[in-house]
Amino acid sequence: MSAYVNVVNINGVGTVSAVQGENYHHGDLRRALIDAALAALAENGPGTLSLRGLARAAGVSATAVYRHFANKEDLLAAIATEGFEGLSASMQQRLEREPGAGRLRRLVILGEGYVDYAIAHPAHYRLMFGPRMLARGEYPALAAAAAHSYGMLEQAVSDAITAGELPAMPEPVLSTLFWSWVHGLAMLNNDGLLARSDLPGTNELSHDFGELLANALNQFRE
């Protein structure tokens, strides 16, 4: 978790005040609560997240939470937002590791970065797509972060179509196909359903499937 938290911490860390550490006026309770939630998600699964428990972990009364979040769903939305930021960062890092990649190869790399992140943060990833997040419209920052992640996939698909490396189908349809596949693979892995002796590891599956799908689509084009 640590590396990714450092990435998304940038905005919060600067606002820590001088009185941090005292009981009264916590400094950055909002950040402390989110960090406590991320730690709890990483250690136990989701579902065990309670506002009262997070308040305890932050050394603060249960009702102090409501100074920083409207309710539990509001806190979960903030966590989900950071999740999509981490997802985008994971995809971006993978792209930059292989600068000269072709259009289609870039799409495969994005998929690997996507699955990498999802299986490295299973509880966090599940929360990002959990039932509580259905009302995404009420959380503009969450909607924007999710749209950015999806936009990266869309751009790569669009580029590959333009370059003639994918069949000339509508971009939204191909993007949805690709997204369904990485999302499904990540979810099944995080449910423990891919831990079978007759399957390679999910990281390798991700790579194999990416190559397979991309090449297959490429052949299909004519």
Add this chain to the structure above:
Amino acid sequence: MSAYVNVVNINGVGTVSAVQGENYHHGDLRRALIDAALAALAENGPGTLSLRGLARAAGVSATAVYRHFANKEDLLAAIATEGFEGLSASMQQRLEREPGAGRLRRLVILGEGYVDYAIAHPAHYRLMFGPRMLARGEYPALAAAAAHSYGMLEQAVSDAITAGELPAMPEPVLSTLFWSWVHGLAMLNNDGLLARSDLPGTNELSHDFGELLANALNQFRE
């Protein structure tokens, strides 16, 4: 929900006793609790399921539940088991509607039946893959029902490979690819993320994707 409930109800209905309708000795409280849960899942989403609420709906005290289920997870496992039975039934029904279909076509039909069921019962389907169901090993009936659903996909993939209508890759890898795709498509749909003006309906997407993927894989084979 009704049609599918009738299918899976067979075992329960026969045990309804003569005193059904009285307060004391409910008749088949176990079945009544499951049905109340299915109704609650269909009406509200998941997450709102409470044992006490189900007991209220069945007209019984909160603690009566524990005469029929060890705990909440045990009830959820029973519901998830019926879900996989419904999933298998949905796939089977689709197959029987098109008896003369070829090997590859049968696989596509299975995928359509799978997605059909998943998007017709979103809350139920989510529960089947929810975080609570990770300990599937502790519920043999659940594990068996899930294995049967997955086995239908595996059989169709295996047959298509044998018939030379899919690339000669390991069956588990191709099955996982296919499963990831239908699962991801269903989950994204049920999260409301495919309700976009630039996309066709999910039923049509399911059909398009099946044809695309099957044909693409078929081309890739040589």
Add this chain to the structure above:
DNA sequence: ACCTGAACACCGTTCAAGT
């Protein structure tokens, strides 16, 4: 064998009050 009622240790959330 099947169900009830009281009780325990939790929740999320509200509201008045403290500094």
Add this chain to the structure above:
DNA sequence: ACCTGAACACCGTTCAAGT
């Protein structure tokens, strides 16, 4: 501006008791 404490309406679960 930020936090606390008491209170309310819920949970899941246990245990002794009722028929």
